[in-house]
Amino acid sequence: DGGITQSPKYLFRKEGQNVTLSCEQNLNHDAMYWYRQDPGQGLRLIYYSQIVNDFQKGDIAEGYSVSREKKESFPLTVTSAQKNPTAFYLCASSIEGLAREQFFGPGTRLTVL
Amino acid sequence: QKEVEQDPGPLSVPEGAIVSLNCTYSNSAFQYFMWYRQYSRKGPELLMYTYSSGNKEDGRFTAQVDKSSKYISLFIRDSQPSDSATYLCAKAHNAGGTSYGKLTFGQGTILTVHP
Numbered sequence: 001d002g003g004i005t006q007s008p009k010y011l012f013r014k015e016g017q018n019v020t021l022s023c024e025q026n027l028n029h030d031a032m033y034w035y036r037q038d039p040g041q042g043l044r045l046i047y048y049s050q051i052v053n054d055f056q057k058g059d060i061a062e063g064y065s066v067s068r069e070k071k072e073s074f075p076l077t078v079t080s081a082q083k084n085p086t087a088f089y090l091c092a093s094s095i096e097g098l099a100r101e102q103f104f105g106p107g108t109r110l111t112v113l
Numbered sequence: 114q115k116e117v118e119q120d121p122g123p124l125s126v127p128e129g130a131i132v133s134l135n136c137t138y139s140n141s142a143f144q145y146f147m148w149y150r151q152y153s154r155k156g157p158e159l160l161m162y163t164y165s166s167g168n169k170e171d172g173r174f175t176a177q178v179d180k181s182s183k184y185i186s187l188f189i190r191d192s193q194p195s196d197s198a199t200y201l202c203a204k205a206h207n208a209g210g211t212s213y214g215k216l217t218f219g220q221g222t223i224l225t226v227h228p
Contacts, residue, residue, distance in 0.1 A: 004156075033215070040121055042201060042218035043157070058215055090156055099216060100145040100205040104156035 003027065004105035006091050011110045013085075021076045021108045023091035029103075030096035032074035036060060037088040037107075046089075049074055050096055078110065085112045116140055119202055119219025128228050132189040136202035136219045139183065146178055147216065148187045149201040157201055160187070192226045199223050 004025045013019045025032065031050045035043040035058075045058030049068040063082025068074055074093075078085045088109050092102040119136045126132055138146075145164060149157035163169045166180045175188040185202055203216040 040220055042117075042119070042220045043203075043216075044218075045215040048215060092156075100147055100162050101159060102216060104149075104158065106156050107154070109154075 004091060004093055004103060006089075006105040006108050008108060009106065011108055013110070013112050015112055016080045018080060019078050019085075019110065021078065021089055021091075021110070023074045023076065023105060025072055025074075025091075025093045025103075025105075027093055027103065028071075029093035030071065031094045031099065032068070033092040033094075033102060034058075034064075034066065034074070034076045035090045035092065037090060043090065046076065085110060116217045117202060117204055117219040119222055121220050121222060123223040123225060125225045125227060126192055128192060128194060128226055130192050130226070132187075132192050132196070132224060132226075134187040134189075134200050134202075134222050134224070136185045137183055138185065138204055140204075145205045146176070146185045147203045147205065148174075148176055149203060149218075151199045151201060151221070153198075160200075194226050194228055197225045 007022045033048040034046040037043050044060050046064050047055050047066045049055035052068050052071050055066050055068050065077045088107050090107045091105045094102045117138050145162050147162040148160045150160050151157040161171050161176050163176045163178050166178050169176045173190045177186045199221040201221045202219040205216050
């Protein structure tokens with residue numbers, strides 16, 4: 001089955017630690033995205049990538065980093081510089097030029113203790 | 114002012130009711146407007162999208178855009194308990210029929226349809 005997988009589903013980390021969230025897709029999509037969702041705030045874009053080895057900052061990129069070494073993979077690192085990292089993180093992908101039709105993964109809930 | 118504003122609700126209706134979910138937007142550029150449904154602790158799924166103006170119907174769901182008032186709406190007919198979810202409106206910039214870059218989301222409206 002084609003789709004997007006995110007792992008793990010739940011993640012707990014101590015304050016000050018970096019943590020990497022995984023996102024893999026087998027839809028053959030060129031574009032991939034990372035969003036953060038907080039209660040009552042909808043989804044906010046962290047980073048997006050339209051092609052391998054290229055990515056752009058979204059609205060809230062501070063404290064996050066990404067890489068895009070393979071078409072199917074777009075990992076997100078939450079660094080210790082992110083002041084409020086506890087949130088629900090969603091990865092999405094789309095055909096290039098069709099950002100209006102994004103497919104989302106199941107999400108990773110990160111809790112920083 | 115946020116680019117997309119959405120009343121978070123919550124909205125509670127009886128089974129069979131017609132549900133109206135609404136968003137307002139502030140940018141007048143040619144755009145696509147989307148509605149996503151998100152069940153609790155899951156990723157959003159795309160329900161439908163429309164271009165800058167007009168209606169689109171898909172089964173019990175109708176999406177509507179009113180350019181003059183900058184209002185986008187989703188109507189659900191014959192609502193079912195399985196429709197209980199958070200509904201997110203979003204917009205994407207249109208460039209000659211394609212859409213690049215980010216989606217801008219509203220805050221989401223929590224809908225409960227009770228039997």
